[in-house]
Amino acid sequence: MISTSVTGTGAGAFASARRINQSLTAAIEKRALTWMAERMPPWVTSDGLTAVGLCAQIGAGLFYALSRYHKAGLIGVIVCIALNWFGDSMDGTLARARNQQRPRYGFYVDHIVDIFGATALMCGLGCSGFVHWPVAAAMLMGFLLLSAESYLATYTLSCFHMSQGIFGPTEIRILLCIGTLALLRSPYATVMGHRLLLFDLGGTIATVAMFAMAIAIAVRHTVELYRQEPLR
Template structure:
């Protein structure tokens, strides 16, 4: 008596999640990215854009670390964050415009690169002296928790939410660039008669918001999945 092992065909069974982006700049950004993708040179590939985005995020982390010795490196950080937006946003758009989507590969590579890039960015910020280590670690932990929740929700609900309310990755990059350039003028914030590091204040607020968002989304998605998969 022989037995057969059935191996699922992952290429056909993988379901691409619905992408949802309702951020403030989403509509304009989509039109701009599509316009650039349609005019991109043929030699440019989505993999090259992913590599550019990753290298730029590492460059931003290095720029923060070097700004401890020369504040002009903050300008490099701003440029690198912009390049990170271009590479990270354009890679998927280019693949869709050219009908070269690789859903499993693209989802995995994009997000492992985001995780590694976030670690590099926060380590660089911690080394810069513009924020205390506890703040950068709190931001990194909160980001990783939020990312993990997002990936689990994408898998279980087939819905990939790129934004929460009016804020998405692009809006966060804009805020980070604005804050970085503000450091050139004054690295401190003056609040209630006290001087605190600008990025300590902003980072603590960002971390608190991300932690709160993780709790809210976890409860919402758990309740949704419970309703869709009741015990009885």
């Protein structure tokens, strides 16, 4: 991310939102990213890393689509997901390490890139034949719903949640890589005697979880905002 700090504009004020990341890998990831940022050559820039992250996510979608014809494309997916993690996670860390934060620009570009990248990824997955289109579309809807809630909460509550519970973007990438590796063996899973596409099963579970989280978080934040701004 270019900058995960988010700001709200007031009467001449510009206050950064509090960043919260409680994911499983947050602590070790932060140390690793900081270590790499401090050693990054000068020609590497935050904008360049953002571009790498976006191109890699689009690449992952393309490789998913190509895997319909040859499973070797799945290896390309995993490589692209790793590159996406590097670009998307390192750009904000590098900006902070060099004291080059651009909070509004960074927040906007980072998240519009995420939206386009996720759309490309799910479209590619839908073309792969490893998941049915309705499931891929539902996963994208769940992601966009959670994203919209996060952006609204950042603006209204000055608190940017980088993870939901113990799951953040890195954990999702890890699960996606594990699932993609499993496709190399077989695209199917058997549940209670029924043979299903593995990604249909995983995608359905992920979609239900995302919608449930979005509803629960929206209710919690609505109550919190109501208490902060009661009717007088």
